[in-house]
Amino acid sequence: MRKACENPPKPTVERLPIYRRALEILLDEGCEYTSSCELAELAGVTASRLRKDLSFFGRFGTAGMGYPVRELLDAVNSILGTDRLRDVLLVGMGNLGRAIANHAPLRKCGFRIAAAVDVSPAKVGRVICGVRCYPPSETARLVREGGIEFALLTVPPGAAREAAERLAEAGIKAILNFTPVHLRLPRSVVVEEVDFGILLQKVAFAVTQGGGENA
Amino acid sequence: MRKACENPPKPTVERLPIYRRALEILLDEGCEYTSSCELAELAGVTASRLRKDLSFFGRFGTAGMGYPVRELLDAVNSILGTDRLRDVLLVGMGNLGRAIANHAPLRKCGFRIAAAVDVSPAKVGRVICGVRCYPPSETARLVREGGIEFALLTVPPGAAREAAERLAEAGIKAILNFTPVHLRLPRSVVVEEVDFGILLQKVAFAVTQGGGENA
DNA sequence: TCATGTGAAGCACTTCACAGCA
DNA sequence: TGCTGTGAAGTGCTTCACATGA
Structure with missing residues (x-):
């Protein structure tokens, strides 16, 4: 039954956006240099993990000094593609669609809702x-x-499959799927599920599991 | 700097809600029995992974037969706590807050928005x-x-930290954080971040990385 | 002297493959 | 015969610890 399929080569890389966010905070505060310890603390990871992650893309730090915030942020933006504005299609202009269309922080990540589709x-x-x-x-x-x-993808559950297939046929590269429906699309389309119900179940389970010791 | 902290004992368990969703689909279709292969296919994991996950909680299948859908679903619901209705507090009644308040699928997962808070x-x-x-x-x-x-937590970014601290002091057990702000709370509070910008960056990067071969 | 970058050790999860049972 | 449950092998990520260079 199906080999290791849904394990695309994500070599620690999905943490880069978090580093980016931390670097922007440091830049706003006027910091010129930071250390792997400080940055890791802000990002909520260990210092060695941060250094390994960054070293995958190059050498950005200076031994004994740390990392230049501005330069490192530029580098990360270049890697992530957040140095340019990219257009996004909003599919489903319901409550959630409108909320996302108004969601200001998306702009800061380099994304713009270019158009919407609705029945x-x-x-x-x-x-x-x-x-x-x-x-x-x-x-x-x-x-x-x-x-x-x-x-x-922010359409009602019943319309999700059809809308997703239409997107795939149109040649879309990636879909952020907010519907509670597991899409089955060609592997050339990257799909990320964001199911509020599943996320709530996850934290609820974490609470009942680790829910013995409180500080 | 800080040991392996943000790695709580989630032993494969966050996949349970996905199995639950697949089981509900099978139940709706009238299936009485399923196999690890079929269920794994629906959930998007390998069959051995599914069997290992389930075996962590007990023995639910019959050799040669498979799993009884109804019974397995009941068992999973019992494990996840989705067999009862649980109240949730909505903090921030903006666009996103209203969208979530109207989000019907939450009910099917056993969650009810009991009240909202807004400034x-x-x-x-x-x-x-x-x-x-x-x-x-x-x-x-x-x-x-x-x-x-x-x-x-669906307040504007600037209000996130204060609102989260108020929740922690009030004794909340878990927070689903929709703001692009990294919360620093006592470890007794489970926090799950749902940052649309980070999620978009993640899929965008995945596209540019694996973006050579198309089907 | 101090912090980065990195090979090596360690750890956890995934997959394999088969014993056991209906 | 067919499929589950599970020990064992395999794989990849994380952490450790130090050589390197400013």
Whole structure:
């Protein structure tokens, strides 16, 4: 039954966005240099893990000095692609879709909601939360002409599968899936599930498990 | 610098909610028995991984037959605590807060938004999206009298730290943190971060990394 | 002297492969 | 015969500890 499939080569790399966030805080505070200890503390990892992670991409520090904040942040931004603005397609302009369209912090990560797709005739053609709304039939055109690579899937559960397949056919590269539906798409499409219910179950279980000793 | 701290004893267990979701689908389809292969396929894991995970909690299958869907689902629900309804406190009744208050699938996981907290006088005292809104000063009372263990943090970034500390003092057990702020709380509080920006960066990076071969 | 970068040891999780049972 | 449950092997990530260089 199926080998080690869902284990793509993520060699510690998904921690880079967290380092990036910590570096921005240090930059805002006016720090010019930081150490692997300080940065690791801010990011919530160990110092050696941080150094290993960074060393995977190059040498950014100076022995005896630490890391130059500005330069390291630039390097991380370059690696992550957050040094440029990238367009995102919002699929499903319901409550969650509107909340995300208004979610300011996405901008700071270099993402812009370029357009939205929704089945409701009442929404199509209008600009909602600063985003123009199109019918699902326009999906492929929007993706192609806009050069859009990423989609946020915020449709009702029953519409998730069809919408995701439409996105895959349109050539989208990655989907952030907010629906409680496990999508089965070609491996060329990166899918990340964000299921609020599963996340709540996870923390709830963690509480009942480790829930003996309190500080 | 700080040992292996943020690595709580999650022994493969965070996959249980995914099995639960798959089992509910099978139950809806009227299946009485399933196999580790079928269930693993639905959940997106390997069959041996599934069997190991389940065997951690007991013996639920019959050799040669497979697993009885109804019984296994009951067992998983019992383990996860999803067999009973649990109250959740919503902190921050903004766009995202309202979207989550309206998010139907949470109910199917056994969670109910029991109350909301918001600083806005225009919201306090009203019922929004079916949830009554209280001022932040009522946090401790709500948690105590309602026996609430879980909170959803959906306030603006600038208010996150203070709101989280108030929750910790009120005795909340776990926080699902939707703000792009790294919370530093006593270890007795379980914190799970759900940062849309970081998630998008993660998939974006995955695309640029593995982005050579398409099907 | 001090902190980075990195080989080596250690650890945990995943997969393999088969004994056991219906 | 077929599938579960599980010890054993395998793999990859994390931590340790020190050589290196400022």
